[in-house]
Amino acid sequence: MNKMKFFKDGLSYLSFNIFIFLIINIYLFSLNSLKSNYDDILYLDLIISLFYIAFIFIRYVKYKRNYDMLYNLLKNEQIIESEAIKGDTLEESFIKEVINRNKNFMNNKSKKYEEALKEMEEYISRWVHEIKLPISALNIILDRIDDIELNNSIKNQVEKINSLVSSVLYGSRLTSLHEDIFIKEEKLKDIIEKSIRNNAFFLIKNKIDVKLDNLNQNIYTDSKWMIYVADQIISNAIKYCSDVKKIEFSSYDEENCVVLNIKDYGIGIKKEDIKRIFDKGFTGINGRNKIYKSTGMGLYFSKRALDKLGHKIEANSKENEFTEFKVYFYKISDYLNVTKM
Template identity: 55%
Template sequence: MGLMRFIKEKNINIIFSIALLLVINIYLISINSFNGRTSDLIYLDFIIITIYLIWIYIAYFNWKKKYYDLYKSILNENDISLEDVKENSLEEEIIFKLIDNKDKKYDFKTKEYEEKLRDMEEYISKWVHEIKLPITALNIISEDIEDYDAASSIKNETEKINFLVNSVIYGSRATVASEDIFIKEENLGDIVKKSIRNNSFFLIKNKVEIVTSNLNYNIHSDGKWIIYVIDQLINNAIKYSKENGKIEFYAEDNREYIKLCIKDNGIGIEKEDIERIFNKGFTGSNGRNKVYKSTGMGLYFTKKVLNKLEHEISVESIKGEYTLFNIYFYKISDYLKVTKM
């Protein structure tokens, strides 16, 4: 707020002061206080107006000193503490109490919302554990079925259900994942192997070749969440694979981070879709194709989880040739810098 805006805010005060000065002038002229010497009256008015303008400027300066930083914080959408608001006037005290009351209501609603999320996550977690029992039973039963095609079909569907169930549990936890994150040193090669093992049935069924190289690096992250992320990327690679599909896993050592590269030779992503593939519910031209069914949630949760872990992800693709996902794991000193931001 500049000086002119401040003056406009004080317009009632200024109008009243001008009116009062006119009344005083009329009164002094009516009683002939200056014996007809108009110049003396003008001089008096000049002194009064000068003093008033000085008072306006001092008031503006004090206001600016008191509130300008607060005003800038509001414009820049920075966090503001109620301690920054001083209660020097009745109006300020009322505003302070209104804000304080709103903050308390907001905190209460936030805690209530978080409690509901935790309850939902707990319910889903219990539901997942319950539903895994019949899935396991179906897998065991399918092994005793003599008809190979029927057994394979049942195994295929139960593996799909198992993947979807795991996606549900991790997707629900991703909303409150900060309580379920344990950062420690993990071996990147071991994490990739576990994820490949998780998806071995679909990799074999779809005849997708796996190539791994240069993965013997230690990273700082939560292994179970990184496995979930890689599971999602492998599932996508299988879903959009071509004949003689191949997925490559390799890592590159940078001064600041270890980069995990996951590259497939599938159908690729349209150039205009690349910037939006991590958006919630975005399926793109591939997902809208009836051949490939997509909810648009897998990559959304992948990005969400990596954000919570303070890792970055990027994607490169050429339609019809390949898709490459890069996950960046900061080394310990840089990871601590990032997590403090």
Template identity: 35%
Template sequence: MIRRYLKERRSWLLLLLVLEMLLLFVAYVDPSIALLPALYLAGLNAILCAAFLCWRYFRETRFYRNLEAGEHLYDPQALPEAASPFQAIVREAVLDQTEGSRRESASNAHVLEQEKNDLLSWIHEVKTPLSAMHLMLGRVTDEPLKNQLQQEWLRIHLLLDQELHRKRLPFLKNDLYIESVQLGPVLNKEIRDLRSWCIPKGIGFELNLKAEETLTDAKWLGFILRQLLSNAVKYSGPGTDISITSEEQDAHVLLTVRDRGRGIEPKDLPRIFDKGFTSTRNRQDGGSATGMGLYLAQQAAQSLLIVIKAESVPGEGSAFTLVFPRENDLVRLAGM
């Protein structure tokens, strides 16, 4: 700030220097003027100018330092009063611009909130005929056709579910209900919902839950598992099994979902939780992949203090491990 202030006042400083040099030059060339008193006067002027410069620096830059800090963006009253007419012009312009930005931001937030509510309402409306369609599928007698329709129905259902939870994610902390959750019932529900995909492919599930419960939010845990299990079913080969195990290590509950599918390329592994990322392997599958499932699962897990670890061997399968937080950490999150 000092350097910029001196740069701003360099023309005035140059003028003062020229006047000082002019005084000394006149004293030097005019024998009637004593040089020593002239030097004394020039030094005194220099001291007074330096003191005046310091005083003006702290008085003038206080306004601009506050402006640079941006505190007025959160509290317009934090902007100090102007110390000069030009600062008053700047202050008025900044306050007007800030107020305009606030109004525009509030208007945009209202529009986004309205769009979110409209979309959530639309999703709920779509779920009604979708549920009716699911009941009607039970009347289809052609088994191959029935299985295909059920698979397509499940894809639509999962995509709507993803969008519904994506809109709720920013407000997840307002929706948390931490309790002791039995892992078995949550897993069984998600597996049952995927049976229309699993049966035609001959995919089975192996459950070995040494740790049977953990503290978390059951609804959001179900959403996270839904993304992991649907991916496991999607990329598993026909006739393979998906194993789900849980155990306790160092006061952490670990839940692992392991498939025996095509696996993930090592170059893709660091990016699988990125928004919109789809595998670079078999790009022809990209049309059916949104790249949102693992991203949303990761976002929900972070809010629950759950760490998702992924490991994979191409051609042998992948494993995703949920590391649940210790009880004390979760209690602090829930404010219990």
């Protein structure tokens, strides 16, 4: 508790009391009948001053006891509950009432926002499922087009639409990810192969070679979200590929986890950008040019999903040589410890 602030707040009260004290003393000294008793007046002044100092000290102790917790909560930017106010004075009752009213107001406001957000998520989810019907219809129609160049051109755009629609769906679900997670034992190879199939058209179109090595590992994760993360990494590898068209998937054991390693040999990431690639909306120098169009949201969403799943991700890159992502899947005992943190 700040002592100076306490005395500063009571300065007007102290000044008023000193003023009254001086008036009384001037009056007493001016009385002729008390001229021979100056020592008694000074002694009385001393007694009153001591009592007043004791009163101020007791008031400060009470003030500190009642408001010290509140002050520390404010200082540490923590949530303040009315229980933090210990006293029952008019001032303290007023503070309690303000805190309770603000709490009720914010709870009601938060509830309205949550309901609106949930409605929007449900709408997006319905919209995504509805738009997938015409996308599927377009794929059927494409089978009837004999012109290979035209077929590939339309197929390219349809696959881009399909990828963007999936991103919208998963992006909307991230706001309530805790309700959409189901952790269980999965085969790492199955997850990677599913993601490769999701991106098969663009991998084949760009003639990118895919190499799988030592993926026969069991991990604890949510396969749906892990496939989404792998899709984002593969999509970036395709987008920023170079003359060496290759993506390598491998895994290995560490002391308390299984590590998935995804490495491509594309244009790489500049050294000054590598620490920011998981930031919201960050596109870097590569993502801002006219060749590689990027929203800067794919890796941001991936990092958020992995954080919720309890998985760690690291990125390493050397410009014009390679980009490498490592995802750490904790083994069951360590995973339970991590998710409780």
